[in-house]
Amino acid sequence: MSEATGKKAVLELDGKKIELPIYSGTLGPDVIDVKDVLASGHFTFDPGFMATASCESKITFIDGDKGILLHRGYPIDQLATQASYLETCYLLLNGELPTEEQKEKFKKNVRQHTMVHDQVSRFYNGFRRDAHPMAIMVGVVGALSAFYHNNLDIEDVNHREITAIRLIAKIPTLAAWSYKYTVGQPFVYPRNDLSYAENFLYMMFATPADRDYQVNPVLAKAMDRIFTLHADHEQNASTSTVRLAGSTGANPYACIAAGISALWGPAHGGANEAVLKMLDEIGSVDNVAEFMEKVKRKEVKLMGFGHRVYKNFDPRAKVMKQTCDEVLAALGINDPQLALAMELEKIALSDPYFVERKLYPNVDFYSGIILKAIGIPTEMFTVIFALARTVGWISHWLEMHSGPYKIGRPRQLYTGATQRDIQR
Ligand code: SDX
Numbered sequence: 001m002s003e004a005t006g007k008k009a010v011l012e013l014d015g016k017k018i019e020l021p022i023y024s025g026t027l028g029p030d031v032i033d034v035k036d037v038l039a040s041g042h043f044t045f046d047p048g049f050m051a052t053a054s055c056e057s058k059i060t061f062i063d064g065d066k067g068i069l070l071h072r073g074y075p076i077d078q079l080a081t082q083a084s085y086l087e088t089c090y091l092l093l094n095g096e097l098p099t100e101e102q103k104e105k106f107k108k109n110v111r112q113h114t115m116v117h118d119q120v121s122r123f124y125n126g127f128r129r130d131a132h133p134m135a136i137m138v139g140v141v142g143a144l145s146a147f148y149h150n151n152l153d154i155e156d157v158n159h160r161e162i163t164a165i166r167l168i169a170k171i172p173t174l175a176a177w178s179y180k181y182t183v184g185q186p187f188v189y190p191r192n193d194l195s196y197a198e199n200f201l202y203m204m205f206a207t208p209a210d211r212d213y214q215v216n217p218v219l220a221k222a223m224d225r226i227f228t229l230h231a232d233h234e235q236n237a238s239t240s241t242v243r244l245a246g247s248t249g250a251n252p253y254a255c256i257a258a259g260i261s262a263l264w265g266p267a268h269g270g271a272n273e274a275v276l277k278m279l280d281e282i283g284s285v286d287n288v289a290e291f292m293e294k295v296k297r298k299e300v301k302l303m304g305f306g307h308r309v310y311k312n313f314d315p316r317a318k319v320m321k322q323t324c325d326e327v328l329a330a331l332g333i334n335d336p337q338l339a340l341a342m343e344l345e346k347i348a349l350s351d352p353y354f355v356e357r358k359l360y361p362n363v364d365f366y367s368g369i370i371l372k373a374i375g376i377p378t379e380m381f382t383v384i385f386a387l388a389r390t391v392g393w394i395s396h397w398l399e400m401h402s403g404p405y406k407i408g409r410p411r412q413l414y415t416g417a418t419q420r421d422i423q424r
Contacts, residue, residue: 002023002024002025002031002056003023003024003025004021004022004023005021005022005023005024005030007022007030008020008021008022009022009032011037011040013040013042016038016040016130018036018039018040019036020032020033020034020036020037021033023423025056025219027061027063027070028061028063031053032234032326033072038236043412043413045413047372048308049141049240050308052310052407053235054235054240054243055235055243055400057234057235057396057399058072058091058095058399059071059072059232059234059392059395059396059399060072060092060232060234060392061073061234062233062234062309062310064307064309064310064311064312065311065312067310067312067313067315067360068315069314069315069316070310071091071092071231072092072095073097073168073234074090074091074097075315076228076229076316076319077315077318077319079091079228080225080228080229080316080319081225081319083097083228084195084196084224084228085196085197085224085225085227085228085231085388086103086106086107086110086196087103088228088391089106089110089168089231089358090102090103090106090247090392092231092232092392092395093164093391093394093395094396107196108139109165109169110165110169110196111169111192111194113165113166113169113170114169114170114172114173114190114192114199115170115173115189115190116144116147116170116173116174117147119147120140120143120174121177121187122137122143122189123139123140123143124138124177124178124181125138127181127382128138129181129182129184130182131181131182132379133175133178133179133182133379133380133383133384134178134260134264134270134379134382134383135348136178136181136182137174137175137260137386138257138260138261138264139382140174140178140251141171141174141253141256141257141260141274142254142257143253144166144167144170144253145251145252145253145254147164148163148253148296151163152251152252152331153198154249154251154252154401157402159250160398160401161398163252163253163394164252164391164394164395164398167252167253167256167390168390168391168394171190171386171387171390172190172196172199172200172203172387173190173203174364175200175383175384175386175387176188176200176203176382177203177375178380178383179204179380179382179383180203180204182379185207186207186208187203188202188203188204188206188207188208189203190202190203194215195220195224196224196227197220197221197223197224197227198215198217198220198224199388201215201220201223201374202215202218204282204375204376205375215366218325218326218327218330218331219374219375220371222323222326222327222374223374225319225323226320226323226370226371226384226388226390227366227384227387228388229316229319229320229363229367229388230316230363230367230384230385230388230389231388231391231392232389232391232395232396233389233390233392234309235396236268237262237263237265237267237268238259238260238262238263238268238269238389238393239259239389239393239396240260240262241258241259241261241262242255242256242259242393242394242396242397243396243397243400243408244408245258245259246397246398246400246401247405247406247407247408248407248408249326252394252397255393255397256390256393256394256397259386259389259390259393263382263385263386263389264382266303269364269382269385269386269389270382271303271362271364272304272364272367272368272371272381272382272384272385273368273378273379273381273382274303274304274364274365275303275304275341275364275365275368276337276368276369276372276378276381277378278300278302278303278304279337279340279341279368280337281367283346284336284340285340285343287340288340288343288344289347292344292347292351292353293352294346296353302344302348302354302359303364303365304315304341304361304362304364304365304366304368305348305354305359305360305361305362305365306357306359306360306362307360307362310360310362311358311360312358312360313360313361314360314361314362314363315350316362316363317360317361317362317363317365317366320363320365320367320370321361321366323366323370324338324366324369324370324373327370327373327374328369328370328373331373333373335369335373337369337372338369341365341366341369345361345365348360348361367381367385368381371384
């Protein structure tokens, strides 16, 4: 629970003083409780929530100036290199890393829910084959609520917990099928003898004609690490969307579908796909200088750079770059786009335009290069992000429902027409 500091901020308005309580967390800035501003007949005003703490949470902490990201206190680089994605899922959901016994039980529980009702596969047929897989994911994940209406009492903690397992377990199956559908290949069903990341890559790339398809362990390890690097990130736009939808009492599948929709934007999770398109557009290192001039003229953004919170290196980008080097070396790939990306980074880290604006590579800058090396098509990059972030979304949804909450209902500064009558 946050600690009342005993300190108060004093707002002086129209000669009156309003005392606003200040609370402290365990890490990060104190917060000023502004709800009493309403009594003064004012709203606070913070478009984009630049200075707004929307809730209290124990799940993830970010220090944007120092480039720190902790999940339940553990640094992201340690989780990405010393724990599996499912161990990180357990940590996000339960607050502690699992014991060996808890880990095996959790893995078994997830494995038992990787299949989906066979009717779910029919939903895909309603889409054109050239549909963007994120469009399919929004539709199919939201539709899951139609299959679990007898397990959707959000006041029942058991219903909430089984829903979390179902979503974490089924999202790789639905994601792989969104790819298979767009390439005209038959759906491949999950296998319970494979690890979480292996199973996903198996469902992505195995075909009935290749019964002995083996997932490359180097790629499975890289995939698992990429999942971990995307698992959660405090109150980002999509997580805030899930919390806002959840605050109305909407069912968790509908809330996660709302999160997938918000993630799709190129300013958020859609950036990984946009980075590869940007690298394709630049083409070669020779064109970098001209492209950077376009960025400075604000004609384009440098995708994969900048962050609302990080004004230093995104710690995930560092691990992602290290993973990129490992995967390309292991596969013997000399990807010219990596050289291009590194040239962009070098210039951005030295050019005053970017340095003044504290624009550093974020999680999306190098992820696309690894995903391409794994064989994932560009249109699937944000689907992978949504797959991995599902545990973060549902962890925040569970945290919100574990205690009292109010429906989220912001107000506005109205600058429209004053009242007037229809003149006929
Ligand atoms: C994710 O919130 C999260 O935690 C998200 C995320 C997560 O895990 O959930 O981390 C995932 O979404 C990462 C971000 C992926 N998006 C991109 O890579 C797209 C490119 N980045 C930008 O669109 C932008 O940096 C944002 C959207 C990420 C942040 O936008 P802000 O907070 O509005 O940027 P800002 O106010 O800090 O910008 C300051 C200045 C502005 O210029 P001036 O008006 O001062 O002249 O920097 C400029 C911006 O125009 N700027 C950029 C830029 N990002 C900011 N200029 C060129 N290229 C960019 N990428």
